[in-house]
Amino acid sequence: MRSLSIIAVSLLAAACSQQPAPVPAAAAAGSPPAAPVATAQASTPVPTPEISGEQAFAMCTACHSRDAGAPQRxxxxxxxxxxxxxxxxxxxDYSPALKASNITWDAAQLDAYLAAPAKHVPGTRMVIAVPDPARRQALIEYLSAP
Incomplete structure (x- = not known):
């Protein structure tokens, strides 16, 4: 049952963390899509919209709380x-891998872990990564606040 819950939460978090691609007006009106135009900007990453730490943490609340005295989830x-x-x-009840990791959480450790939990701590039970660096930064700042 726990495995199914983890999978469900993983899928939910992945779906929540994705932003839908904008639909061009011509496509929305039923016109065939225009051929892509090669430009110098096409290879430039799209800037991530500013996100607050609270917004970044929203996807984590399926599994975690940050409230004082709140029960473990x-x-x-x-x-x-x-x-x-x-x-x-x-x-x-942490995984043996996380208990044995000898990590003390700071911004750098959290950043590496959140980017790829299973790669940073092989054997961890956390399956959800936060691939967007801006979202990770907002999340780490939020978790660092009292």
């Missing part, structure tokens, strides 16, 4: 995570 409560040793929040 599928993932641990993240209040006070910055400065805390990984796998040490009382009352949560």
């Amino acid at each position: 599928m993932g641990p409560n993240l209040r006070g995570v910055v400065g805390r040793k990984a796998g040490s929040n009382p009352g949560f």
Whole structure:
């Protein structure tokens, strides 16, 4: 049952973190799409719209809380995570890999972990990554705040 919950949450988070592509007016009106035009800007990454830490954390709330005294969920409560040793929040059953990681959460560790949890800590149970650097930064700032 836990595996199905993890898969469901993973799919939900992936769907929530994706932004739909804009539909050109011609396509919306039923006209055939125009041929792509090669420009220097085509290879330039699209800037990420500014996102608040609270907005960034919204996708995490399916598994985590940040409220003082809130119960553990599928993932641990993240209040006070910055400065805390990984796998040490009382009352949560962490993976052996995370407990043995010897990580103390700081901005750099959180950034690496959130970018690719299973790559940073092989064997972790966290399956959701935050690939967007701007979203990770907003999230880390939010988790760093008291």
